[in-house]
Amino acid sequence: MRITFCCTNTQAAPWLAGLRTALPQASIEPWQPGAVSADYAVVWAPPQSFLDEQTQLKCIFNIGAGVDALLKLRLPFKAKVVRLDDAGMSAQMAEYVCHAVIRHFREFDGFAADVAQGIWSFRKPRRRAEFPIGVMGLGVLGERVAKALASFEFPVNGWSRSAKVIEGVRCFTGPEQLDAFLTATRVLVCLLPLTPDTRDIMRLETLARLKPGGYVINVARGAHLVDEDLVTLIDRGHLSGATLDVFRTEPLPQGHPFWHHPKITVTPHTSARTLLDESIAQIAGKIQAMERGEPVAGIVEPGRGY
Ligand code: NDP
Ligand code: OXD
Numbered sequence: 001m002r003i004t005f006c007c008t009n010t011q012a013a014p015w016l017a018g019l020r021t022a023l024p025q026a027s028i029e030p031w032q033p034g035a036v037s038a039d040y041a042v043v044w045a046p047p048q049s050f051l052d053e054q055t056q057l058k059c060i061f062n063i064g065a066g067v068d069a070l071l072k073l074r075l076p077f078k079a080k081v082v083r084l085d086d087a088g089m090s091a092q093m094a095e096y097v098c099h100a101v102i103r104h105f106r107e108f109d110g111f112a113a114d115v116a117q118g119i120w121s122f123r124k125p126r127r128r129a130e131f132p133i134g135v136m137g138l139g140v141l142g143e144r145v146a147k148a149l150a151s152f153e154f155p156v157n158g159w160s161r162s163a164k165v166i167e168g169v170r171c172f173t174g175p176e177q178l179d180a181f182l183t184a185t186r187v188l189v190c191l192l193p194l195t196p197d198t199r200d201i202m203r204l205e206t207l208a209r210l211k212p213g214g215y216v217i218n219v220a221r222g223a224h225l226v227d228e229d230l231v232t233l234i235d236r237g238h239l240s241g242a243t244l245d246v247f248r249t250e251p252l253p254q255g256h257p258f259w260h261h262p263k264i265t266v267t268p269h270t271s272a273r274t275l276l277d278e279s280i281a282q283i284a285g286k287i288q289a290m291e292r293g294e295p296v297a298g299i300v301e302p303g304r305g306y
Contacts, residue, residue: 001291002038004054006031006046007063014276015042015063022284040287041079048073059290061283063274065089065141067300068194068221075302082286083306085298087279089272090144093219096271097145097189098152100217100243104187105131105154128154132211134185136201137220138164138171139306141272142191157184161304182209187217194221195305204229207239214239219271222247227258234263245271 003019003026005012012030019028019042029035033049037056044063057079062070065084075081103109107123114121132155135146142158143166150156150168157170159181164171172181182188188210192198202216203226210216216239218225227248233239241263247256250269258264286296300306 001026003028003040004031004038005042006050007044010044018280022280042283045069051075063279066193071302071305081300082298083300084279086140087282088275090141092272093141094145094148097217098148101133101187104215131186132157132184133187134181135189135191137191145191157181179209182206186211187215189217190220190224192220192224193306194223199223200226207233212238216242219245231257245269
């Protein structure tokens with residue numbers, strides 16, 4: 001069995017060493033132009049020339065959960081695409097989002113500013129009932145995040161394409177229930193995949209439906225959010241701020257208004273990192289299962305875009 005590795009902006013050596021240890025019977029090599037086609041590929045942002053040459057691939061393993069960039073490329077005819085299926089990301093995402101929600105809800109930035117000036121301040125405790133949270137996308141990451149938020153006794157709404165039943169989460173489904181989901185929500189968390197249906201989903205009309213004082217946490221993809229509309233609604237006072245981990249252009253260009261907006265917190269696409277050991281174990285396990293003819297989780301449906 002041949003496995004080719006083609007990941008841009010990724011240190012190849014630890015991946016190759018880990019994959020070779022996990023799959024000692026396989027030949028595992030970094031891709032070189034002109035190399036013979038492998039059976040499996042492990043990729044992140046591969047060039048089109050890689051996919052054009054690797055015509056015999058049975059399966060392409062993406063070392064991330066989001067496959068929006070990969071699906072823009074022309075893929076080998078018979079290759080399935082498999083995304084990372086948690087692999088240690090959901091716990092990180094739950095930490096990040098709970099941190100952002102609690103920092104906002106408990107006004108920790110306000111306390112820090114007071115303390116910096118030597119002020120021992122008092123703020124009236126806020127009521128959780130007035131901070132319903134809405135999680136858009138109830139997949140591997142969204143469900144974990146929604147349950148983590150519910151464990152702090154926030155009211156939690158969730159929105160997905162297909163109907164769900166999740167304890168402690170009021171679930172809304174499909175485009176027809178999007179308005180009801182948004183109007184019931186004050187803190188909006190985006191954990192959708194980027195597809196033609198979800199691009200620009202956070203824009204003036206949708207964000208204006210959030211409860212007054214609304215807050216936006218985008219941890220999915222930058223193109224889910226119309227940047228100018230977020231700034232407009234914050235500056236008008238309808239929204240109280242945002243925590244953003246993902247951007248239309250990454251790194252966020254110098255001079256972009258998000259960098260210095262006093263009500264926007266920026267982090268550098270770090271909410272849920274790909275973890276080497278967990279990802280290698282998952283990919284190796286799936287290759288072994290496929291070789292035995294068994295089904296695996298996390299197969300992408302190109303027609304729906306995730
Ligand atoms: P999943 O595919 O497991 O879940 C996607 C969820 O979105 C599902 O609940 C799905 O509904 C829902 N959904 C998709 N399209 C629509 C739609 N048109 N309307 C309503 N709901 C929709 O993905 P993950 O949870 O693993 O990851 C989500 C995204 O998070 C990734 O695609 C990636 O972009 C981003 N990500 C960001 C990271 C970061 O570091 N910032 C790290 C990892 C991921 P249904 O359940 O019905 O299919
Ligand atoms: C991912 C990401 O999709 O890192 O896994 O954004």
